Amino acid sequence: MQDETGGYHIPVLLETAIEYLVGDADGVYVDGTLGGGGHSLRLLERVGDQARVLGFDQDADAIAHAQQLFQDERRMTLVHSNVVHLSDALTQHDIPMIDGILLDLGVSSHQIDVPERGFSFRHDGPLDMRMDHRHSVSAADIIARESEEELARIFFTYGEERHSRRIARAIVHAREEQPITTTGALADIIATATSPAHRKKTLARIFQALRIAVNDELRVLEETLDHAFAALKIGGRLVVISYHSLEDRLVKRFMRYEAAPCICPPQAPVCTCGKTARMKILSSKHREADESEIRRNPRARSARLRAGEKIHA
Numbered sequence: 378m379q380d381e382t383g384g385y386h387i388p389v390l391l392e393t394a395i396e397y398l399v400g401d402a403d404g405v406y407v408d409g410t411l412g413g414g415g416h417s418l419r420l421l422e423r424v425g426d427q428a429r430v431l432g433f434d435q436d437a438d439a440i441a442h443a444q445q446l447f448q449d450e451r452r453m454t455l456v457h458s459n460v461v462h463l464s465d466a467l468t469q470h471d472i473p474m475i476d477g478i479l480l481d482l483g484v485s486s487h488q489i490d491v492p493e494r495g496f497s498f499r500h501d502g503p504l505d506m507r508m509d510h511r512h513s514v515s516a517a518d519i520i521a522r523e524s525e526e527e528l529a530r531i532f533f534t535y536g537e538e539r540h541s542r543r544i545a546r547a548i549v550h551a552r553e554e555q556p557i558t559t560t561g562a563l564a565d566i567i568a569t570a571t572s573p574a575h576r577k578k579t580l581a582r583i584f585q586a587l588r589i590a591v592n593d594e595l596r597v598l599e600e601t602l603d604h605a606f607a608a609l610k611i612g613g614r615l616v617v618i619s620y621h622s623l624e625d626r627l628v629k630r631f632m633r634y635e636a637a638p639c640i641c642p643p644q645a646p647v648c649t650c651g652k653t654a655r656m657k658i659l660s661s662k663h664r665e666a667d668e669s670e671i672r673r674n675p676r677a678r679s680a681r682l683r684a685g686e687k688i689h690a
């Protein structure tokens with residue numbers, strides 16, 4: 378797959394995702410997170426001539442890459458937008474309902490590997506982290522403007538970092554001396570506030586937290602799940618691959634809620650909630666990559682796939 382997408386990103390859980398996603402071979406599908414286009418390529422191989430795929434990415438690099446990759450593919454429509462705007466895009470393209478939607482969350486290898494994007498503490502670059510450059514707030518802005526308390530909250534809530542207060546204090550102290558504008562400078566400051574034994578994991582957690590805050594990823598995911606579910610036909614499929622527990626928890630909660638026939642308290646003698654199950658969960662627990670995939674693509678290690686089918690409006 379690396380060859381087909383020009384080394385942009387190796388798709389994770391490729392066959393499993395497409396297997397869950399496709400019901401009607403001539404249906405309308407949404408790839409909400411195109412990235413290198415690997416999942417979409419496989420999807421297009423799997424479906425028929427009458428099928429249609431809408432591929433979203435909020436990142437201009439991913440859209441430019443997809444324009445090349447899918448230039449001869451009339452079944453593919455590219456949408457340079459956050460997939461949270463799914464409903465508007467479907468209206469614009471005259472699509473009332475869809476047969477399936479895939480969300481392969483987070484960032485692509487391309488985004489991580491290009492130092493100018495500022496996603497990684499492994500390369501020195503501008504402290505940016507915006508997936509969508511049309512947004513005005515970068516990671517450097519957050520680091521420069523937010524209070525010590527807010528920084529600590531971001532690190533604790535989105536990075537589950539135990540030393541969030543200590544790290545926030547070090548940042549506020551350092552920014553009084555000079556602005557923090559590069560990934561390298563931020564990594565150095567974090568290093569002063571953590572023990573060498575935990576440094577890499579701490580850096581990963583703080584960078585993850587900032588990325589989530591910059592791109593408002595959890596709010597976007599919650600809203601996208603609602604819009605995606607609303608857009609699905611009965612029998613349509615929702616497939617989500619997440620890479621950290623905060624995302625996976627949201628997806629699990631969403632699917633369990635939609636699949637529950639009743640939300641009355643367990644001690645209630647009779648059901649009064651009036652709820653119906655609107656989803657059938659297809660991936661009874663969650664699906665993970667096997668050892669051979671993880672060996673080929675270490676990024677697959679943290680992936681969790683959940684899939685559901687809409688059974689009721």
Ligand SMILES: C[S@@+](CC[C@H](N)C(=O)[O-])C[C@H]1O[C@@H](n2cnc3c(N)ncnc32)[C@H](O)[C@@H]1O
Nearest residue numbers: 388410412413414415416434435436459460481
């Ligand atoms: C993990 S990669 C997807 C990889 C892709 N499945 C493949 O096979 O190459 C995630 C991509 O989705 C994009 N993305 C993440 N969240 C998004 C959102 N809410 N709306 C649109 N694009 C998003 C990122 O810019 C990135 O390019």
